[in-house]
Amino acid sequence: MMRKLALLALLLAAATGAAAFWMYQRVHSPYRGYQTAEQFVDVLPGADSQTIGDQLVASGVLPDPIAFRVGLWLTGRARQLRAGEYRFDRPMTPLDVIDKLVRGDVYVINLTFPEGLTIADMAKVFEEGGFGTAASFVAAASDASLIRTLDPAARDLEGYLFPETYSLPRRADASALVGQMVARFERVFTPQLRAAAASGGLSVRQAVTLASIVEKETARPEERPLIAAVYRNRLRRGIGLQCDPTVIYALIRMGKYTGNLRRADLMLDSPYNTYRYRGLPPGAIAAPGRASLEAAVSPADVDYLYFVSRNDGSHEFASTLRQHNRNVQKYQVQYFRGRRR
Numbered sequence: 142m143m144r145k146l147a148l149l150a151l152l153l154a155a156a157t158g159a160a161a162f163w164m165y166q167r168v169h170s171p172y173r174g175y176q177t178a179e180q181f182v183d184v185l186p187g188a189d190s191q192t193i194g195d196q197l198v199a200s201g202v203l204p205d206p207i208a209f210r211v212g213l214w215l216t217g218r219a220r221q222l223r224a225g226e227y228r229f230d231r232p233m234t235p236l237d238v239i240d241k242l243v244r245g246d247v248y249v250i251n252l253t254f255p256e257g258l259t260i261a262d263m264a265k266v267f268e269e270g271g272f273g274t275a276a277s278f279v280a281a282a283s284d285a286s287l288i289r290t291l292d293p294a295a296r297d298l299e300g301y302l303f304p305e306t307y308s309l310p311r312r313a314d315a316s317a318l319v320g321q322m323v324a325r326f327e328r329v330f331t332p333q334l335r336a337a338a339a340s341g342g343l344s345v346r347q348a349v350t351l352a353s354i355v356e357k358e359t360a361r362p363e364e365r366p367l368i369a370a371v372y373r374n375r376l377r378r379g380i381g382l383q384c385d386p387t388v389i390y391a392l393i394r395m396g397k398y399t400g401n402l403r404r405a406d407l408m409l410d411s412p413y414n415t416y417r418y419r420g421l422p423p424g425a426i427a428a429p430g431r432a433s434l435e436a437a438v439s440p441a442d443v444d445y446l447y448f449v450s451r452n453d454g455s456h457e458f459a460s461t462l463r464q465h466n467r468n469v470q471k472y473q474v475q476y477f478r479g480r481r482r
Contacts (some may be wrong), residue, residue: 167207168208168211168215168234168236169234170234171233171234172202172203172208172233172234173201173231173233174201174203174204175201175229176201178230179228179230180201180202180228181226181228181229182196182197182226182227182229184196184222184225184226185224186224187224188224190209190219191206193209193222193242194206194210200229202233208235209238209239211235212236212238212239215236216236218239222239222242222243223242223243223244223245223247225247225248225310226248226310226311227242227246227247227248228248248310249310250272250308250310250311250313251307251308251309252266252267252270252306252307252318254302254305254307254322255304256430257304257357257427257429257430258304259426259427260279260282260297260302261275261393263302264276264278264282272312272313272315273313273314273315277315280315281319282299282302282319284316284319285297285298287320288323291327291330292344292346294346295424296424299424300349300424300425300427300428300429301322301326301349302319302323302326302428303323304430305322330345334435334438338437338438341438343438346424346425348434348438349429350421350423350424350425350426351369351373351437352369352438353425353428353429354368354372354382354384354386354426355368355433355437356427356428356429356430357386358384361455365432366439366440367441367448367456368436368448369433369437369440370442370443371458373440374445375446379419381416381418381419386427387413387414387415387422387426388402388406388407388409388411388413388414388416389402390422391412391414395409395411397409443460444460445458445460446459446465447459447460447461447464447465447468448465449472457472
């Protein structure tokens with residue numbers, strides 16, 4: 142009898158060892174059961190581990206539910222699996238798959254909106270990125286309620302969609318993205334910047350509008366505070382801003398911009414035409430970045446009233462009209478006259 146019990150114990154130990162070895166091999170063996178180049182699995186919020194395991198098996202990411210359950214038992218991470226869409230493109234062990242879900246290594250696509258874009262420009266970037274139609278983005282950007290606490294009179298979100306790189310799921314919703322962009326703007330345009338704007342006599346909308354003009358006038362960081370100072374000085378003295386980008390924006394809104402700004406365009410009857418109407422235009426003309434927002438509320442301490450392009454991306458500044466006319470003669474008249482020869 143003792144021999145039989147000993148033999149039985151030995152057999153049980155062998156069976157247990159074999160099962161343990163099988164489980165060890167199972168959770169450490171890479172597996173790929175899908176035939177496509179990549180496989181996506183969308184783990185929904187609130188899904189339990191059994192549901193997630195069934196999804197992974199059905200998608201060919203794991204060989205069977207047991208391997209997943211054993212892996213969870215070994216790691217003790219069943220409650221740490223995160224929701225999101227995951228991309229698989231190579232053989233992975235169950236333990237690797239579990240680690241991926243615990244880390245929340247979801248699949249995202251980076252979409253970049255450079256500084257200085259309008260809503261219409263951003264809509265094109267959104268559509269070209271394959272996320273949805275430009276029209277859906279424009280419609281979402283028309284929801285001014287998202288910025289109501291900062292700008293109660295806003296009619297759309299022009300200037301309030303912060304230009305940055307956003308990491309998005311494949312099926313990004315335009316409304317969700319727009320909400321994310323507004324939230325990012327509110328974080329960047331800090332209470333300190335709002336206070337600086339208010340101390341300078343600017344509302345949030347006026348500060349953002351001025352920042353958008355600065356953004357369109359120069360790409361050079363060192364010039365932004367100087368450009369802002371020029372326009373702040375002109376506003377203080379009641380001098381028209383005479384800003385070309387505002388006229389171009391008006392022409393684009395009216396569908397009349399041909400790519401060249403003509404002298405006749407400066408007579409366009411639009412509140413955005415700062416040659417015809419003094420003061421800031423009624424709203425932003427583009428999306429300003431952080432540096433332009435900071436420059437608008439904290440301009441350089443200079444008395445400049447004019448600037449002209451040096452034709453290399455930089456500008457020459459002047460405090461008097463006489464100085465400015467000399468600069469125009471040098472950098473515009475003589476420069477282009479020489480190029481025609």
